[in-house]
Each structure stands twice: as structure tokens, then as C-alpha cells.
Amino acid sequence: MSDNILEIKNLSKIYHNEKGEMLALKDISFSIKKKEFISIVGPSGCGKSTILTILANILKKSQGEIKFNIENPKIGYMLQEDSLFPWRTVLDNACLGLEIRKEKTEKNKNKVINLLKKYGLGEFINSYPDSLSGGLKQRVALIRTLAINPDILLLDEPFSALDYQTRLSLSDDLKRIIKNENKTAIMVTHDIGEAISMSDKIVIISNRPGIVKKIIKVELKNPGTPTENRKDSNFIKYYDMIWKELDNHV
Amino acid sequence: MFSEEHKNYLKKVKRQNKIVIFFKIFIILAFMSLWEICAKLEIINPFLTSYPSQIILTIFDLFKENNLLLHIWITLYETIISFLLASIIGIIIASILWSSKTIFRILDPYLTVLNSLPKISLGPLIIIWVGAGTNSIIFMALLITVFTTTVNMYNSFITTDPYKIILMKSLGATKMQIFSKLVFRGNIPSLINTLKINISLSLIGVIMGELLISKQGLGYLITYGSQVFNLNLVLTSIFVLGIISYLLYIIIDLLERKIK
Numbered sequence A: 001m002s003d004n005i006l007e008i009k010n011l012s013k014i015y016h017n018e019k020g021e022m023l024a025l026k027d028i029s030f031s032i033k034k035k036e037f038i039s040i041v042g043p044s045g046c047g048k049s050t051i052l053t054i055l056a057n058i059l060k061k062s063q064g065e066i067k068f069n070i071e072n073p074k075i076g077y078m079l080q081e082d083s084l085f086p087w088r089t090v091l092d093n094a095c096l097g098l099e100i101r102k103e104k105t106e107k108n109k110n111k112v113i114n115l116l117k118k119y120g121l122g123e124f125i126n127s128y129p130d131s132l133s134g135g136l137k138q139r140v141a142l143i144r145t146l147a148i149n150p151d152i153l154l155l156d157e158p159f160s161a162l163d164y165q166t167r168l169s170l171s172d173d174l175k176r177i178i179k180n181e182n183k184t185a186i187m188v189t190h191d192i193g194e195a196i197s198m199s200d201k202i203v204i205i206s207n208r209p210g211i212v213k214k215i216i217k218v219e220l221k222n223p224g225t226p227t228e229n230r231k232d233s234n235f236i237k238y239y240d241m242i243w244k245e246l247d248n249h250v
Numbered sequence B: 001m002f003s004e005e006h007k008n009y010l011k012k013v014k015r016q017n018k019i020v021i022f023f024k025i026f027i028i029l030a031f032m033s034l035w036e037i038c039a040k041l042e043i044i045n046p047f048l049t050s051y052p053s054q055i056i057l058t059i060f061d062l063f064k065e066n067n068l069l070l071h072i073w074i075t076l077y078e079t080i081i082s083f084l085l086a087s088i089i090g091i092i093i094a095s096i097l098w099s100s101k102t103i104f105r106i107l108d109p110y111l112t113v114l115n116s117l118p119k120i121s122l123g124p125l126i127i128i129w130v131g132a133g134t135n136s137i138i139f140m141a142l143l144i145t146v147f148t149t150t151v152n153m154y155n156s157f158i159t160t161d162p163y164k165i166i167l168m169k170s171l172g173a174t175k176m177q178i179f180s181k182l183v184f185r186g187n188i189p190s191l192i193n194t195l196k197i198n199i200s201l202s203l204i205g206v207i208m209g210e211l212l213i214s215k216q217g218l219g220y221l222i223t224y225g226s227q228v229f230n231l232n233l234v235l236t237s238i239f240v241l242g243i244i245s246y247l248l249y250i251i252i253d254l255l256e257r258k259i260k
């Protein structure tokens, strides 16, 4: 089990307000290996985002165990909204995490510049976000997440604000970048196709409270880029499998 | 090279700009001439309304004999001090309210009452407590400005995009960092708007104070003028006041442009 970078055991989350309490997650358990790409799918409101916010240390868990098998794990969290600051240039936006951690050394800054150049943002380094398309903005947001050199990336529906075309090409980019940079990632998505074409493992969560319905290991005949994977002969098999799992619980 | 259409477009923009400038100047000149002529022909009573050329003469007279510069300076000084104090204190209170929901909930009703209370009603009390002098005037202007600043800035602080706050948290930002790098920085446009409002509120407060206390400043000249029934002096002071408030506005406007 030591090759697991993160193990989650019996994670539960209760939301409280004055009217009462709501069990959002119950006994969630799964683990992720280094360099693995996991997707979480499930009906709206089943608690997918809650899992990520707990892992990102923004919310407290109610019960259970979250075990990182590395010291001081660094976590990169990326949301559907690019949340770029309009008053900062692309470069300064990408360096935000370094600045907050007081790690914005000349060396780290150059690393970020190289990342931006490497992934097609070279000419926009000193532009402001307003002048970028939605897809490019989301790419800056990804580099901002990568800049702090995270051990695990948490992606909450990173493409859902984009049009279909951009979505496909950005998922190729994202997968390539994550692979190149040797990152481990957990992604939440509504899109079954996106989950199959990008992931090694898919965790299906059912509604409410959110429990793990099933964990599927994705084995494609000829794994390639996400767009290519959508044409794989096993793709439709997994699609039906997940569709059925979700359908039972809507 | 530009296309024919673009040239026409530029021409049109230029012509419109010219029209705007022309009418800006035309209105003030027409108003002044009409005022001057009506007063000279005694269509209106020049004793009650004065007239532009006399106002200009009075300004020169006041310079020489009544130390107009001193009065202008006093009014400006009181305005700037109360403007700065109110802006700084208001922003600090707003930041504290932003940082703690609990403090906000406790202070909310007090702020609402203080903000809507007509502060001029406190004038006589302030004069008794603080004394009939510059400090009282500054204090009154401060009271008028500070609550509006607090409420305006707090209201804009809390509109900060919650996703950006989550992002900051996920990057490990402290509350202080969230405030300085996001909440405050992102609200600089509304800060400038607040400053614009503050400069005129402070001036209003100062003039109200000077009208009540009546020792120095343009407000004093107005009270004095009306007491001795020298309406020419009153109108001249108002004229100077108008110029001052316009200049103050321009200064903030320049500041805004520099920041952008």
C-alpha cells in the first residue's frame, strides 16, 4: 500500500445550519497512487466538491481519515471559475501562490515563465486576463496551480464553463501538462466521457448522503490523448457501465 | 493608413468633442452675461443678486483687505484634515467589520443609526464639548463623513467574489493576505468613488461647522456677509467655494487616472 500517495478512509461530512444538519458524505474511502489520474463522478449535489474542499483544507471533515504518505503535502486546487485577478498580469496571476507562500524567488519566477511559454502563453505573459479567451484563462489558472509545485492537483469541473470545442482541446492540454509535469490528480466532472477519456480510475458517488457506489479501473485498448480515447473500442463499454450506475440513483 | 470609414468616424468624434466644449463654455458665459446685464439694467435687484464684475472686484478687495487667502486656507485645511481622518478611520473600521462577522453583527444597528442621524443636529453639542474652534469644525465634518465611508467600504468589501477567496485559501493565504492582495486591492475602484464622495461631504461638514461657529473660513464670510446684509460678500464667498470644490474634485480625479 506504500505506493499510495493519498488514502481516504471512511470520510464523512455533516453540514450544519440553524435549521438542522445534513449528512453530505458518508464513509467515503478510496486511494490514489503517485501519478494517477482519478475522476469523481456523481449526480449534482452528491458531495463531489465537498470531497475536494476537505482535501484542500478549506473545510473540516466530520469524521474519517485522510492520510498523505508524504511530508507536508502541497495541494493545488483549481475550480470551474478561473478566478484570475483582473488587476494582475498573466505572470503575476500565475505567481500568486508563490507570493502568498513567500517563495517568489527569481528562480521560481523563471520556472513559471517557462511553464507559461511551454504551454502557449508566452506572448501573453504581460497581458491582463481580460484580453484572453476562456480557454487561455483556464490554462493560466492551471499554471497558477502548478506554480507552487503541488504534490496533488484537485480539479473541480475545470472545463464546465467552456464551450465544447475548447473543452476537448483543453482536456488534451491538461492531460499532457499533468503527464509532463509528473503530477497526481483528482478531478470532479459531470461529463462521463471526460472522466473515461482522462482517468486511470473513476470513483462513482451516489446521492445522498454521498457514498462510494463503485470504483472503476479504466483500461483502454490504445490509450492516447483524451480526444483519441473517446474513439477507443472500450470507451462505450465504460460509458454504458457508468451511465447505468448513475441512472439508478438519479 | 486608416480606411475612409474610419476617417469619417474620427471626424465625427472630433466634431462631437468640439460641440461639447463649445456648449460647456457657452453656458457659463451666457449665464454670466445675462446676470451682468440684468443686474446693470436693474431688471433684477443688484443689491440682492450682485453681478459677476462686482464679484471679481470683491474678490480682489477681499484679497487686499480681509485676507481672503487666509479664509480659503482655513476652509481647505479643515476639509483636508477631516477628509483624511474620516477616510482612514472609515476604512479601518470597515476592514475590522469585514474580518469578523460577529463584530459586524454586534455593531450593525449602531452604524445604521449613526449613519442616518443628521449630524448637524449634534453641532451645538459638539461646540459645547469640544469648544468653538477649528477642532469642533473638523470633528463635525469627520462625523458626517466617517460613517458613510465605513458603510460604503464595508458593503464593497463583502461583494468580493467568494471563489477568489476560496482560491486564496487553497493557496494557503492568511486572512491578512486575503485582505491586502484581494479584498482591498480589488475594491480600489470603489475606494476612489468613496473618496470622491468624502471630499464633498467633508466640505459640506466644514462649511456647516463654520456657519455655526463663525470665526474664520469661507463659511464665516457667508454668515458675516448675511448678518451685515452684504449679499455681495455672500455671493462672492459662494463663488469661491464653488471653485474650491471643483478643484478638489479634479485632484481626486487625477489621482484616479494615475492609479488606472
Ligand SMILES: Nc1ncnc2c1ncn2[C@@H]1O[C@H](COP(=O)(O)OP(=O)(O)OP(=O)(O)O)[C@@H](O)[C@H]1O
Pocket (backbone or CB within 6 Å): A015, A016, A022, A024, A042, A043, A044, A045, A046, A047, A048, A049, A050, A051
Ligand atoms: N457550505 C455549505 N453549507 C451547507 N450545505 C452545503 C454547503 N456546501 C454544500 N452543501 C450541500 O452539500 C451537498 C453537496 O454539495 P457539493 O457542492 O459538494 O455537491 P456537488 O456534488 O459538488 O454538486 P454539483 O455537481 O452541483 O457541483 C449539497 O446538497 C449542497 O447543497
Ligand SMILES: [Mg+2]
Pocket (backbone or CB within 6 Å): A048, A049, A050, A156
Ligand atoms: Mg460541485
